[in-house]
Amino acid sequence: FTQVVLLLCEEGLLSIKELxxxxxxxxxxxxxxxFVWGNSMKANREKMKQQLNELWQYAQSVAAFELNDTDPSGFDKIDSEKVNQTIDSINAALKDKDVSKEVRQKLNYAKKNWPATLDRYEQQERILGExxxxxxxxxxxxxxxxMKEDHMKNGQLxxxxxxxxxxxxxxxxSYSVHxxxxxxNTLIGHxxxxIEQFGQKPANITADAGYGSEQNYQWLEKKRITAYIKYNQFDRMQNETLRRKQSFSVDQLQYDAENNQFLCPIGEPMQHKSWTIVETKAGYPQIMDKYQAKDCxxxxxxxxxxTQEENRIIEVSLNNVRLKKAAEKRLKTxxxxxxxxxxxFDTEPAFANIKHNHHFKRFMLRGIEKVSIETGLLALAHNLRKKVA
Structure with a gap:
């Protein structure tokens, strides 16, 4: 694939500098x-912890003396070993006690099923990753x-x-599979x-608003790659009617860099109060500054x-504001x-050719390594077909 792309570059049919x-x-x-759902595993773990804690509290209420030397060390994190030890301690403490049939059934069920379930969850979590x-x-x-191609026509995953x-x-x-x-969260890796494939970085990259994040803008700026990438509210802000409806939003407030303060819609200063570092879902550390109005x-x-009970407070990433303004300026040139x-009309025809013209809507191979090879063959075939067409 790479060799064909380089040959096409030599013939002047494409450029790997403008993407x-x-x-x-x-x-x-x-x-x-x-399928396996991570949220389902988390919810089931919480249920187990809650039920284990309830069983422990019950055992303490009827057999406190027998459990006096036993330390469960809390149930913040449970695994199969901890569950086995705790249930064995509870069973030993309740051995000669008059305990209801329901409690015995719960203990037997937990002893029989929970350790194996927790071991299975650990294995599944390793597959899921972070x-x-x-x-x-x-x-x-x-x-x-x-996906857009929905065989059930009901938007299912x-x-x-x-x-x-x-x-x-x-x-x-170039192509990549994620x-x-x-x-x-795919742009940086892509x-x-x-860059690794061709040994050089592109001069510029153009993408839609789905790629417009502080992390992506910052990374491309550091790499000195010009980004023609919209942020999520860019199109909305170009419509004067919609812009007026958003006139009180944080994005519309004027920032006074000299005094490090924002100006509210009537021009009154909103003073800086504090800052904190917030980690995004992608793991990017975002510095958030807090500003508050004086008298609302x-x-x-x-x-x-x-709409707050106190004076209005806003939280904003000044770096994101700067990057978005720079992106907006570039996009309007x-x-x-x-x-x-x-x-x-550059990227969409490639997907349309592969998925609609050649009816490729489902991979034939399994595993991301094999799927990446299959994608490479699709991309190579697309380029060759276009070259000879």
Whole structure:
């Protein structure tokens, strides 16, 4: 694939310096109805902890003396070993006590089922890793995602992969396969792979609002890659009617950099109070500053601008504000307008050709390594077909 792309570059048919990036979900070769959910495991763990704590409290109420030398060390975190030890202690303490049949049944059920269940959960959590919330039992690398191609016509999730491509002149310049359904968290890995593949970084990259995050803007700025990437409210802010409806939002407030304060809608200063570091879901440390207005009760806009009981407080990332303003400025330039228009008819035809013209809507192989090879063959075939067409 890389050799063909470089040959096409030599012929002047495409450039690996100017990229138009987009993604699509393609269904995995996996059973659509056998899955593991991370949230379900968390909820079941909490139920076990609660029930174990209730059994322990009950045992203490009827056999406090027998449990006097036993220390459960709390139930904040439970595993199969801890469950076995705790239940054995409770059974020993209640051995000669008059205990209801219901309690005995609960203890027997817990002893028989919980340790094996917790061991299974540990194994499943290792497969999930840190960034996924689900996986398919027939293809452990596939994540359940919402897709446009819906055989049930009810918006249900299906096992699949998030395929990212960067195009130029409707040729695929690079591709990557991800287990994360969110496009925002795929951009950095995708561009890094492109750099490793060709030994050089792109000059600029154009993408839609799904990729516009502080983390992505910051990383591209550090790499000195010009980003023509919208943020999530960009299109909305270009519509004057919608912009007026958002006139009291944080994005619309004016920032006074000299005094490190925001100005409320009537021009009164909102003073800086504190700051904190918040980690996003993707693990990016975001510095959030807090600003508060002086007197909202006497303001004519109170109840409209401020819906809080106290004086209005806003939390904002100043770095994100700076990066978004820089992105907006680039996007509104003549070159930015041209890039935004070209992105629509540069990446979409590649996906349409693969999925609609050639009816490829489901992978034939299983596992992300094999799926990546399959994606590479698809991309290679697309480029060759376009070259000879």
């Amino acid at each position: 138009y990036t987009d993604g699509t979900k393609i269904e995995a070769n996996a059973n659509r109805y056998t 960034n996924r919330s689900s996986y398919s039992k027939t293809d452990n690398d596939a994540t359940f995602m919402r 299906k096992p699949g992969y998030n395929v990212q491509i960067s195009t130029n002149n409707q040729y695929i310049a 287990q994360n359904a969110n496009d925002t 561009v890094q792979q492109h 009760k006497g303001c004519i806009l109170n109840g409209v601008c401020n 003549k070159r930015g307008l041209q890039k935004r228009k070209q992105r629509c």
